Amino acid sequence: MARLRRAGVHARHLGIQRSPFLPACALGPNRNRDRVSATKNHSRERGKLATSLYVHVPYCESACPYCDFAFVVGQDHTADRYLSALKRELADRSSEFSRSPLQTIYFGGGTPSSLHPEQIGRLLRAIEEEIGISSDVEATLEADPLHADHYDGYRALGVNRLSLGIQSFIDRDLRSLGRRHTAAQAIEAIEVARSTGFENINIDLIFGAPEQTLNTWRNTIEHAVSLSPDHMSIYGLTIEPDTPFGRRHSRGSLPVVSDADQAAMYEWTQDRLAREGYEHYEISNYARPGRSSLHNLACWRGAAYVGLGASAHSFDGLRRSWNVRALSDYLEKIESSAGATAGHETLTAEQRQLEGLMLGLRTSDGVHTASVSGATTTVEDLVDHEMLEKTGDRIRLTPRGRVLADAVCGRLAGAL
Numbered sequence: 010m011a012r013l014r015r016a017g018v019h020a021r022h023l024g025i026q027r028s029p030f031l032p033a034c035a036l037g038p039n040r041n042r043d044r045v046s047a048t049k050n051h052s053r054e055r056g057k058l059a060t061s062l063y064v065h066v067p068y069c070e071s072a073c074p075y076c077d078f079a080f081v082v083g084q085d086h087t088a089d090r091y092l093s094a095l096k097r098e099l100a101d102r103s104s105e106f107s108r109s110p111l112q113t114i115y116f117g118g119g120t121p122s123s124l125h126p127e128q129i130g131r132l133l134r135a136i137e138e139e140i141g142i143s144s145d146v147e148a149t150l151e152a153d154p155l156h157a158d159h160y161d162g163y164r165a166l167g168v169n170r171l172s173l174g175i176q177s178f179i180d181r182d183l184r185s186l187g188r189r190h191t192a193a194q195a196i197e198a199i200e201v202a203r204s205t206g207f208e209n210i211n212i213d214l215i216f217g218a219p220e221q222t223l224n225t226w227r228n229t230i231e232h233a234v235s236l237s238p239d240h241m242s243i244y245g246l247t248i249e250p251d252t253p254f255g256r257r258h259s260r261g262s263l264p265v266v267s268d269a270d271q272a273a274m275y276e277w278t279q280d281r282l283a284r285e286g287y288e289h290y291e292i293s294n295y296a297r298p299g300r301s302s303l304h305n306l307a308c309w310r311g312a313a314y315v316g317l318g319a320s321a322h323s324f325d326g327l328r329r330s331w332n333v334r335a336l337s338d339y340l341e342k343i344e345s346s347a348g349a350t351a352g353h354e355t356l357t358a359e360q361r362q363l364e365g366l367m368l369g370l371r372t373s374d375g376v377h378t379a380s381v382s383g384a385t386t387t388v389e390d391l392v393d394h395e396m397l398e399k400t401g402d403r404i405r406l407t408p409r410g411r412v413l414a415d416a417v418c419g420r421l422a423g424a425l
């Protein structure tokens with residue numbers, strides 16, 4: 010179900026394709042960059058300075074069969090070298106940061122928790138010395154449920170938001186997704202995170218796992234609700250061509266969940282989590298009041314961010330750039346002082362306006378009516394069909410509109 014699979018910017022860890030309308034965040038490879046063509050004449054406007062930092066950690070202990078993000082397996086012996094390279098890239102790019110201390114830091118992957126707390130501590134010290142970290146920073150680290158012995162170390166360093174790659178609370182679904190942990194270990198990881206002082210915990214969940222049923226998905230959500238995480242990122246499985254799942258799918262041997270069933274899972278989830286008091290603040294993200302991801306909100310609202318490491322993306326409000334994807338290339342580039350940037354694009358004013366519209370519509374903020382004043386008839390039609398709703402001077406997707414978000418956004422974009 011393409012519409013749901015594409016939902017959400019923050020999809021790097023889940024094998025999810027971003028919407029063709031969305032810019033990449035500082036997160037993972039931008040497969041859509043050819044859709045937002047670079048201008049040949051770079052804007053004379055100055056970009057913004059960043060108060061958000063993304064750090065990519067590519068190490069994983071096994072390859073999930075649905076994943077096509079930038080990760081490596083069996084390369085942990087290069088971790089200290091990689092950390093040195095990250096510190097060097099940070100120093101080289103210090104002029105891209107605001108003089109104000111960082112407001113958000115996000116360690117994503119890959120599997121950042123494959124790094125020992127001492128290694129994360131080394132990075133945080135370098136960040137503090139080079140850029141400065143706000144006393145009320147949101148510092149997120151993505152963690153594997155099997156790395157629970159590291160959690161207290163991260164908390165002691167000041168990491169205050171843990172994002173756990175749970176994916177499911179059903180063992181059969183976890184096995185079909187190729188995950189190493191069991192449901193019991195997932196539950197234990199959340200309990201350890203709580204007991205070590207994390208008061209802001211996200212769990213990632215995937216619907217549409219092979220052979221998953223609406224009932225087993227409901228069981229996963231009910232387990233999640235009973236554990237009361239502060240935030241849930243919930244994505245539909247995407248079958249990417251160049252992955253083991255993609256190859257099985259092309260041979261016809263992957264039992265995929267139908268589009269209709271995925272839609273039913275999504276709609277049921279929206280309703281269930283709303284009844285539990287979770288705010289559906291972005292198409293794929295739900296949070297307790299006050300627990301929305303500040304880092305992702307900054308990206309969705311067009312703030313500047315710097316991404317360090319292999320495959321990381323950066324954005325200054327005008328220009329997007331991305332680093333080389335392969336770990337070996339990244340190390341070689343940084344160590345030879347060549348810089349790790351693989352490419353960049355500068356958005357036109359029109360492209361920025363369109364991106365702002367599409368990103369805004371995906372969040373519960375919605376967009377100002379003035380931003381769609383050129384598409385009044387289309388807006389009215391979408392309101393009549395209960396895809397959009399107007400409240401005062403804001404326009405938002407309805408729950409029904411979220412299911413069909415790409416189509417709704419596509420119609421609006423076409424009418425502007």
Ligand code: SF4
Nearest residue numbers: 069072073076118119
């Ligand atoms: S653990 Fe590694 S391989 Fe698995 S989904 Fe995350 S980044 Fe991909």
